[in-house]
Amino acid sequence: MSLWSRISNVFRTERLHRDIDEELQSHIAEALREGRDPEEARRAFGSVLSHRESSRDVRLLPWLDSLCADAVFGWRQLLKRKVTSAAAILSLALAIGSCSAAFRLMDALLWRPLPVAAPERLYAISRELAGREGKDSTSDRCAYPMFRQMRRAVKDQADLIAVSTSGRIDITYGSDEETEKAYQQYVSGWIFQSFGIRAAVGRLLTENDDLTPRAHPYAVLSFEYWTRRFGADPAVVGRTFRAGNEFYQIVGVAEGPFTGTEPGIVTDIFVPTMMMKNNAIVRSDYEWFRTFVHLKPGVPLALVQEKLRPPFRAFLEERAAASAGVPEQEKNAYLNQALVLNSAAAGVSGLQQGYGKALLVLGVLVLLVLLISCANVANLMTAQAMARHREMALRVAIGAGRGRLVQLVVMECLWLALFAAVFGACFASWAAPVVAGMISTPDNPVRLILPADWRVVGFGAALALTCTLLFGLYPAFRASAVKPAFALRGGSAQLRPRMMQMLIASQVAFCVLVLFGAGLFLVTSERLTHQQTGFSQERLLTVETVTSQPQPYMVWNQVAAQLRTVPGVEAVALCEWPLMTGGVWDGLISVNKAPPSPVASYFLRVDPGWRKLMHIPLLAGRDFREDDFLSGAAVVNQAFARQYFGGRDPVGNSFDVVAVEGLRVPYRIVGLIGNTRYRDMREAMQPAAYFPFSGNYGRASFILRTSSQNPMTMATALRLAVQRARAGFRVSNLRTQTALVEQHLVRERLLSLLALFFGLVALVLAGVGLYGVLDYSVIQRRRELGIRIAIGAHSVDIAQCVIQDVFRAVAGGALLGLALGIISARFVEALLFEVKPTDLGALAPPAIIISAVALFAALPAIIRAVRIDPMAMLRSD
Amino acid sequence: MAKPDSLQGSLDLLVLKILSRRPHLHGYAIMSAIREFSGEVLRADEGSLYPALHRMEENQWIRAEWTTKETGHRARIYEVTAAGEKQLALEESRWHTVISAVNRVLRTV
Numbered sequence: 001m002s003l004w005s006r007i008s009n010v011f012r013t014e015r016l017h018r019d020i021d022e023e024l025q026s027h028i029a030e031a032l033r034e035g036r037d038p039e040e041a042r043r044a045f046g047s048v049l050s051h052r053e054s055s056r057d058v059r060l061l062p063w064l065d066s067l068c069a070d071a072v073f074g075w076r077q078l079l080k081r082k083v084t085s086a087a088a089i090l091s092l093a094l095a096i097g098s099c100s101a102a103f104r105l106m107d108a109l110l111w112r113p114l115p116v117a118a119p120e121r122l123y124a125i126s127r128e129l130a131g132r133e134g135k136d137s138t139s140d141r142c143a144y145p146m147f148r149q150m151r152r153a154v155k156d157q158a159d160l161i162a163v164s165t166s167g168r169i170d171i172t173y174g175s176d177e178e179t180e181k182a183y184q185q186y187v188s189g190w191i192f193q194s195f196g197i198r199a200a201v202g203r204l205l206t207e208n209d210d211l212t213p214r215a216h217p218y219a220v221l222s223f224e225y226w227t228r229r230f231g232a233d234p235a236v237v238g239r240t241f242r243a244g245n246e247f248y249q250i251v252g253v254a255e256g257p258f259t260g261t262e263p264g265i266v267t268d269i270f271v272p273t274m275m276m277k278n279n280a281i282v283r284s285d286y287e288w289f290r291t292f293v294h295l296k297p298g299v300p301l302a303l304v305q306e307k308l309r310p311p312f313r314a315f316l317e318e319r320a321a322a323s324a325g326v327p328e329q330e331k332n333a334y335l336n337q338a339l340v341l342n343s344a345a346a347g348v349s350g351l352q353q354g355y356g357k358a359l360l361v362l363g364v365l366v367l368l369v370l371l372i373s374c375a376n377v378a379n380l381m382t383a384q385a386m387a388r389h390r391e392m393a394l395r396v397a398i399g400a401g402r403g404r405l406v407q408l409v410v411m412e413c414l415w416l417a418l419f420a421a422v423f424g425a426c427f428a429s430w431a432a433p434v435v436a437g438m439i440s441t442p443d444n445p446v447r448l449i450l451p452a453d454w455r456v457v458g459f460g461a462a463l464a465l466t467c468t469l470l471f472g473l474y475p476a477f478r479a480s481a482v483k484p485a486f487a488l489r490g491g492s493a494q495l496r497p498r499m500m501q502m503l504i505a506s507q508v509a510f511c512v513l514v515l516f517g518a519g520l521f522l523v524t525s526e527r528l529t530h531q532q533t534g535f536s537q538e539r540l541l542t543v544e545t546v547t548s549q550p551q552p553y554m555v556w557n558q559v560a561a562q563l564r565t566v567p568g569v570e571a572v573a574l575c576e577w578p579l580m581t582g583g584v585w586d587g588l589i590s591v592n593k594a595p596p597s598p599v600a601s602y603f604l605r606v607d608p609g610w611r612k613l614m615h616i617p618l619l620a621g622r623d624f625r626e627d628d629f630l631s632g633a634a635v636v637n638q639a640f641a642r643q644y645f646g647g648r649d650p651v652g653n654s655f656d657v658v659a660v661e662g663l664r665v666p667y668r669i670v671g672l673i674g675n676t677r678y679r680d681m682r683e684a685m686q687p688a689a690y691f692p693f694s695g696n697y698g699r700a701s702f703i704l705r706t707s708s709q710n711p712m713t714m715a716t717a718l719r720l721a722v723q724r725a726r727a728g729f730r731v732s733n734l735r736t737q738t739a740l741v742e743q744h745l746v747r748e749r750l751l752s753l754l755a756l757f758f759g760l761v762a763l764v765l766a767g768v769g770l771y772g773v774l775d776y777s778v779i780q781r782r783r784e785l786g787i788r789i790a791i792g793a794h795s796v797d798i799a800q801c802v803i804q805d806v807f808r809a810v811a812g813g814a815l816l817g818l819a820l821g822i823i824s825a826r827f828v829e830a831l832l833f834e835v836k837p838t839d840l841g842a843l844a845p846p847a848i849i850i851s852a853v854a855l856f857a858a859l860p861a862i863i864r865a866v867r868i869d870p871m872a873m874l875r876s877d
Numbered sequence: 878m879a880k881p882d883s884l885q886g887s888l889d890l891l892v893l894k895i896l897s898r899r900p901h902l903h904g905y906a907i908m909s910a911i912r913e914f915s916g917e918v919l920r921a922d923e924g925s926l927y928p929a930l931h932r933m934e935e936n937q938w939i940r941a942e943w944t945t946k947e948t949g950h951r952a953r954i955y956e957v958t959a960a961g962e963k964q965l966a967l968e969e970s971r972w973h974t975v976i977s978a979v980n981r982v983l984r985t986v
Binding site: 005006019020022023024026027029030031033034044045046047050051054055057058059 | 903904905906909923924927928931932934935948950951952953
């Protein structure tokens with residue numbers, strides 16, 4: 001209460017003064033009434049002013065009072081120099097905002113603990129396999145039989161929870177015409193109990209729901225989906241929906257913000273793992289889910305790890321024994337894989353793996369921009385504080401302590417930081433969702449949860465405060481070190497040139513580093529974009545279609561025929577899935593009954609028209625024919641011929657596809673075609689074999705070559721045409737082939753775009769900083785330069801004189817920046833593609849650009865220096 | 878900043894004691910009371926009295942209010958609070974401890 005009254009007194013000093021004065025006056029009046037001599041009484045009482053001061057000081061917080069006074073003074077100073085203040089605030093706001101945005105993204109994706117009980121006790125199992133060519137590979141996928149054995153082994157120490165990746169599936173609540181997309185995840189029935197999540201309505205899944213395969217088609221909705229899709233209607237419990245051929249009954253809604261364990265994906269529907277199709281529960285070769293380990297309280301991680309090892313090893317040995325025909329080397333590598341438990345407090349997702357590093361790089365870039373911006377403002381503030389050295393000297397002369405002067409300058413900086421933080425927060429709240437939106441692909445919308453909670457606000461506040469100290473303390477100490485006698489006599493304070501040069505050098509170094517990184521990412525993006533795909537994606541539309549019952553080729557072909565009649569469609573072909581969707585089927589190849597080659601090949605089923613439609617060249621042999629159906633014919637690509645046939649023409653040869661259990665399926669090669677990209681833009685052209693589209697399939701893709709430059713305009717017509725062609729056929733995805741290819745470039749494009757943006761910002765900031773410093777130094781050296789001109793120095797000499805020191809700093813900074821760039825490039829190598837950080841092409845541009853900007857920034861100062869009129873200058877002195 | 882008062886740190890004690898016996902005194906009356914009861918020996922420095930009063934008020938040992946006296950003048954009068962009574966007891970016992978300690982030294986050396 002007392003402290004509070006002292007704080008509040010700071011803000012009503014007027015009344016406080018009145019009160020104190022009145023009391024002191026009444027004291028003197030009392031003395032007079034007692035008959036004391038007025039002169040004597042006043043003298044005895046002493047200085048009213050000093051009593052007032054000391055009384056005042058006990059009734060309010062003196063430091064707060066002086067702080068308020070300095071804040072008001074600092075505010076007036078800012079208003080006095082509107083343009084420079086605005087520039088400083090703007091550059092800081094941009095930097096702080098970018099940092100906050102990067103923090104929000106990184107926090108949401110990498111650091112924020114899952115909203116579950118004791119996330120710090122949550123771990124994820126992954127397996128590390130010493131791979132070929134010394135490259136280790138990790139996998140965090142498990143097979144169910146192994147999961148069962150391991151779960152039994154640690155039953156008393158930890159809960160083992162199986163969680164499949166969240167899949168975007170088609171579901172219907174009513175008729176088939178009203179299909180919608182939802183994210184569904186297969187989870188162990190006991191997940192909610194283990195995570196301490198309760199039901200908002202209905203009940204959650206239990207262990208009993210997850211013991212018998214396909215026995216309990218129950219689903220639990222996430223709270224978020226329930227409110228978004230159903231408006232939090234409690235009547236949703238008991239409703240059913242259809243996913244594929246399965247009908248699920250909704251039994252309840254999970255309370256709270258839990259939306260699965262994959263940051264970046266918001267799971268809508270949870271179903272028991274036992275509902276997974278394809279005998280996934282019994283197959284030991286089908287690795288389809290992540291395993292989470294939730295330790296019971298007080299159980300050490302090492303103990304659980306120790307207990308998990310024996311069943312893990314037993315499972316590996318059992319599988320290795322069962323697989324005949326796998327090369328010994330492969331088998332040993334398989335047996336030697338290690339079981340690792342990684343903390344999963346923040347969840348585990350593909351997005352983390354794909355973008356974690358990119359985001360960190362981005363974070364470093366924005367941090368560098370922030371440092372540049374701070375160095376800039378520090379220069380600005382130092383120059384301004386120097387310009388006020390007479391005022392400072394006066395303050396010292398009338399008794400202001402050093403601390404008080406520091407406080408005065410820091411308060412001014414605090415205003416800058418405060419405004420910058422507010423504008424920065426606005427910028428961050430806009431930028432973070434925009435960037436999150438940029439990493440979304442139509443196929444895979446990213447939904448990061450980006451709340452503005454205490455973590456974000458705290459980070460922003462800490463950032464603003466750190467900045468203030470970074471750019472405010474130096475000028476403050478410089479200003480406070482003023483020598484009053486010297487300054488008041490008319491001496492002018494000099495900035496220490498070395499300090500300023502160091503600030504310039506570091507600014508340039510950071511700027512070069514940012515530019516260097518931006519250059520690497522730009523080249524990477526450029527190279528990846530111009531990778532050959534091996535097929536023509538021009539005007540190509542992919543129509544992924546599903547049916548409720550598997551349909552034979554003839555029926556699929558009838559639908560294709562129907563699609564050919566749609567205006568604007570030039571040609572239609574059928575395949576299992578379009579290239580570059582991420583759909584993969586691969587396996588080991590054996591030629592002439594030899595042991596399988598260690599390199600796997602991609603497989604895809606296509607119809608006879610597919611190759612021609614995709615514009616893939618036929619190099620030898622022939623295309624598929626309609627009668628190739630059951631003959632075991634195959635068409636292979638060049639990489640396949642090189643890998644398994646030593647580059648010889650393979651047409652007429654045979655090979656076997658080896659399944660993991662040692663089962664072999666023979667194929668005869670009828671044709672050789674050009675290489676195409678199957679899955680990724682980064683990998684080299686991989687061996688691929690194509691088989692005839694035959695048998696009964698529940699889903700397939702129509703590939704359409706259209707006459708329209710913008711094929712998506714035909715989307716509605718095509719959807720209708722598919723539905724009309726055959727009852728029960730539905731379009732699940734309709735995308736251009738270009739979009740499918742471009743989704744692989746999203747990360748690189750994003751990185752290069754943002755790096756370019758921050759490179760430009762850094763460049764502008766460094767330019768402005770250089771300009772300010774040079775301009776200031778010319779003003780300071782006016783006298784010296786004037787004398788030089790008067791005694792006959794040429795313009796060139798003057799210009800050299802002005803920029804010499806600064807350019808030495810620029811050159812030093814640039815070299816330092818490049819060196820830092822080369823060192824740090826090693827950490828981002830995984831994000832680069834076909835570009836070496838030590839290439840001249842990567843090193844030269846940042847150096848050239850920064851030199852050009854430095855020269856440009858120096859021009860006004862040089863002109864000003866050359867134009868100094870020695871006569872006028874000397875007369876004014 | 879504050880001058881050391883002439884009563885060597887015992888000003889608080891005297892003010893609290895006087896106010897606890899005779900509440901509702903203003904600053905000048907407190908000063909007069911100190912002089913009077915000490916047989917004109919102790920003189921509170923007028924300069925340190927008010928800061929001390931204000932400090933004690935902030936510490937909530939005493940409480941103040943403005944009153945209008947019969948002469949028509951406004952005056953700020955003080956009285957001891959419960960916390961002040963406790964503080965008084967504390968300071969009194971401390972004072973006695975110090976006095977007896979000093980006496981012991983004077984007697985024995």
